[in-house]
Amino acid sequence: MKSIRKIDAIPKLNGSWKFLDDYSYEEMIHGQLLYSTCHHGFIKKIAFPDGYNLSEFTMVSAKDIPGENIVPEPECDQPFMAEKEVFHFGQVIMGIAHPDRKLLREFISNTKIEYEELSAIIDIKECLENQKNAFGRELTIDHRTGKKPDPNWIHHHKIYYTPHQEQAYLEPQGMIAVWQPEDKIMFVRATCQCPFFVKEGVETIMSDTIKEAVIETSEGIGGAFGGKEDFPSLLAGITSLLSYKSGKPVKIVLEREDDIQITTKRHPARIEINSWTDPETKKIMKIDIDYRLDAGAYQTLSPVVLARGVLHAISGYCIPDAFIRGRLFRSNTPSNGAFRGFGAPQAFAAMEAHIDDIAANLKVNPYEFRKINIFKSGDEFPTTQPILEDHLSDCLECVIEKSNYLNKLKEFKEWNKTHKDKKGIGISIGYHGGGYTGNGEKVLNSEVKVVIKKDATVMIFVANTDMGQGAHTTLAQMFFEAIDHPREKCLVQLPNTSKTPNSGPTVASRTIYIIGNLLRKFAFKIKDELGFENLEDYVASNQNEFPREFRMNFVQDPSVVFDDENYVGVAYKDYSWAACVTEIYYHADTYQIELTKNWSVMDIGKVVNQKIATGQAEGGVLQGLAYGLCEFFYKPGYGRMHGFTDYALPTTMDIPEINIEFIHTDTPIAKGLGEIPMDFPAPSVRNAFHNATGVFIDEIPLIPERILGSIKNLELGI
Template sequence: MRHFKTDKPSGSTKNAIGSSFIHESAVKQVIGKAAYIDDRPEEVNSLHAYPVLSTISSGKILSIDTSDALQIEGVVAIYGTQDIPGKNDIGPVFSGDILLTDDVIEYHSQPILLVVATSYQTARIAARKVAIEYQETAAVIDIKEAIANKSWVRPPHALHRGDAQQAIKDATHQVSGELYVGGQEHFYLEGQVSIATPTEDGGMFIQSSSQHPSEVQHLVAKVLNQPFNYITVEMRRMGGAFGGKETQAAPWACLAALAAYYTGRSVKIRLARSDDFKSTGKRHPFYNTYQVGFDDNGLITGVDIDINGYCGYSPDLSDAIVDRALFHADNAYYYPNAHINGNRCKTNTVSNTAFRGFGGPQGMIMAEQLVDDIAYYLGKDPLEIRKLNLYAPGRDLTPYKQKVEQFILQDMIAQMEQESDYWARKAAIESFNKTSPIIKKGLSLTPVKFGISFTVQHLNQAGALVVIYSDGTVHVNHGGTEMGQGLNTKIAQIVAQTLSIDMQYILVNATRTDKVPNTSPTAASSGTDLNGMAALNAANTIKERLFEFAATHFDVKPDSLALVDNQLTHEKGQISFAELINLAYLNRISLSSTGFYATPEIYYDREKAEGHPFFYYAYGIALSEVEIDVLTGENTVTRVDILHDVGNSINPALDVGQIEGAFIQGMGWLTTEDLSWNDNGVLASNAPATYKIPAIGDTPAEFNVTLYDSKNPATTVFKSKAVGEPPFMLGISVWSALRNAVASITDYQFAPSLNTPATAECVLGAVQVAKDWLQDQKSEKQGTDKKGTGDA
């Protein structure tokens, strides 16, 4: 473990860690020189491929006629299931994800054939010319139908502690509710694209816009029935991913490889945006219900939560995603007695997949709904109920039996209350709402406690390769992938800090499976945690070799050696880092090293439904202020204040950027991004014209982001914390604030359920429910008054 020294080297005045270095690709991206897969020059005689997609959602194929397509000039071949030399099932964890089908259709736009042609346009036109006759059957689109039929892609799994139902029954008060949680399209700017090129040894070189190069390598090998070492996958950068390229990039790489295998030529696949929408998985929609028991103060005594993930036709990653939803159904709150069940519902839609938060948001929003509902039931401020139920010493065991060991949310909330004038703003908003009949304001502060680690244990590992050339420059490869989040920049900072050299001497290059093997996906907010530690391990190994050599060569005490500001210093003098490296080379000292890291302490016993699945938790809070128009449901976010915990920040500018982007994306998930299927299972919102992501005009007019001053108590790279996913769930504060604005109509006595996305139509519906409730209360009161008068 000595190679995992995570404290900053002493004596250095050039601290790479904690400095806001510019993203390594920023300038290239701005001036258009950053190359993506589709920018690569095409090889001579290269080909293009495009899939033939089903036009029904459920049924069987009766016949296929490719004659018209094959007659089109430029069409080279059409391949189907019979042409696959190896496996047709590319399920990442469990079987069931089919590459091509020739029989059963299980979702609209399911790939059936692959057309290969001399141009992209020709391949697309020919794909549409293939005539397919179907026997259509009724598609299961409604999640409640799947629940009623107990139609699962994987068996249910539940967490238990105590007797939840008895605790609820014995509680002073009980409240129940339900919530439909909408899905979300990844909407990466760079769509799904892959290039496969045959190699001289009979293998395949794959360039894929993928978060998981090793999985692409393994699946291409299995489809082609070749050993893994014959397949090399490279990924330099992605134009966005957000989870949509963790498993969803693999089918297109496999199909490109299949075509290249038969034609012996380089083949590219690039999906059109509308087909990308229809043929790739989304964030899972959920349908959740809850019961909660609590006392007069609002202290929770028991919860019973049912979580139902809308998985689509196959398992994909749904088992782990619904698990994480279960693990986060408590969010930051202690449940003394809990039963939390998770169902993986099968439907005739494309298989849903990873998305930023990986199920955590869909579970966490239930905790915030039930806390809000308790507050409105008791006539208290929701923040009071939140603070009362936070994890605290002695109330620190999660429903999956992991002990919470850091309690910083109390301090973070206190800091936010003071710096953002929470109580004064709340009073001002309540006063405004009393005199404003059309515009209503809402305010909500919600916390985040997000577990960091893959829920699949073996994925919590990473490798790196660090090479120092004889001129003192450093080349780094690691198993993570750069998708715009700044991972390569942070890895460069880690290596620069370890060797105490300037960033200009570090180059982090493409992820390649022949340089760093058996990589895990860049997901679960673990990119820097895992790959940063692996790079640190490699750099420390070389550093110790250099110290051992220098101690002998200069005949000095080992403890007098230090790398400081591009120099090696010792008791007899100093030497520049470049001179040291050249001297080591001339003396035959190895100047390269692999590094490896596996996250310690994590496990989960599925049979017992308990364990320690997360290495640590990342925390954050967001205070959102909104306005709604009660006549139209239109709404806007006017101000947001965020305080987020990233431990010792490696790069504050990148971290703030991730927090801002994640919050806006979470806000979009809950307010504007509306996935809509028709009754036949066809995705109607399949283009930017029908699917609205947040634009610059949706950004809060006042948007304050502050990094919480702390360090990670866990042994992570330079005591930093993950930042990719946790701030996404800060967007829940916007949804909660919208409910608060609607609740003002009832003088905060009742808040209607607000399904997500809370579009203008949805908000308007909730406004009407609130008005109806208020009218019912008045009618009941009038009836009671009249009855009292009559009796008199």
């Protein structure tokens, strides 16, 4: 629980740590991507502008690729660069490099591409409403009883929509490739989450022309939120090809506008729910969920997002008869990808809205209704995975009490009777399975390495990156606290694929949960093996044994057995649980919702570093609230937002009072924290708005223009 200061705090404050664009190499030139402005069509002609000396430029396109023109992904269907046909706006057609960055930008912006345009699906609803657009593997979780619904049960049917969301990392995507012909090594400096994914990407595009790709991250990675999970593989491939062809180091840093327009976003979703509730017991007896994601033009990693989506689709309720169907839909827009929550925020946005819809219909307050239906130990998930603890219910009870929810319900009701503006309060709950889904961690077989030096310094080698979330501070802390070693003598090394074993990607709330707990075990194991009480004393008196290297692999708990064909079994060994209450103030004149307070209670198991954990939780909760309230990315007829002027991230002025509490912390296991704070808050805003006005809006975010459309004709009283 010690709040140890982040190791990157001071070097980031004083500017001494380097982010990707701070690195420079001798003779380095600059690259940029020439991408399609057509949604679907054949490339007819690429016309470069006059007045430039073309021999100064290095250009690569699909035909220059010595290896495979396919980005390695869970579903390998996306090329690094388009060949004859482009399938979406933003698809990369060429990589172009020149010594002068500004001149290169002008050159690219004046390059004209002619297309023979073909029909394209660019609108989210057009994509998701038409079942003909479904592609890839359909996932189903079948927990049906085969019985017909009782005629007395009340049927509810609703369709919920969730939007794109932009990761909005501070540092845009960037890559530097340095071709070293003498030893045939392609060295890549990356701002990324998954160095080994980047390595695979470069080795796929370069094939036998290189012996090996070596990936090292920049010292500072300025945020990622999932956005730097797979796009860096594509970017690194093209940057490497440019370096190979030019013989010079090449740096590509995306302009913010390009980054916002062409890189991966959170998948928009259409989630249709049919439910049947027993009006006597107020229990939901049967549910049918149709979960659809707009994947973009290619599947890439969307099947994995879909998997997590369907596995979290039912939210935290015990519903005896359940059927969940998940499908990906194709559109002519850039592939959507990883974003904190990974399919779960969409699932909770729908199901937590639906719960309030049913409660309102049955005239039960949203808390009572949740309390009746929430799952408890002894119940099971639709995959038949048993629920082993009541911690979700504990989160709900705790947050209801802390927020004084029941009294506020009454108080706001009275206040609203005499005011044009309205106050509202809303609940939502959620959970997140830690680590890769199903058998994923078994397949990953993560390995970590530790080197203990002669001065008893412990060097930790893991592939997991610190992108500002504090992972390297916390991972080291888990090791040195286990054996009571001085913190300054325990450091995580900068990930480099030639020195670091593959401990897997920095995704899926697995860094602390899988790698951190592994390091903790590892520390105990080394202590047992060497038989020391104090590592420093031991090293001092056994100098000839050091430096010494130790390695250890992650071993999955044998109880985790998941049938990936039928979606039956244990999908995740440990879940983090959460519940929140959000208060809003609704401004009637401007149709704006102002967030006033949020209470979030989470069970993330052991809290390794209180300050870092609280920071992560506050940031995630805000990201989740903004997803429900204001982050609006695509407008039919007008397209995508261009930058942070239009894309309304909340500012510090917009942040409500956020109160975070962690419960059930008295356990040795630190569970996933990365994603859970983002998963659950969005629907609480929507539910609070209903509490304030009596109006349900089934599409987030609740921007004022959408609110006006929904309430224009409704009399709100006073």
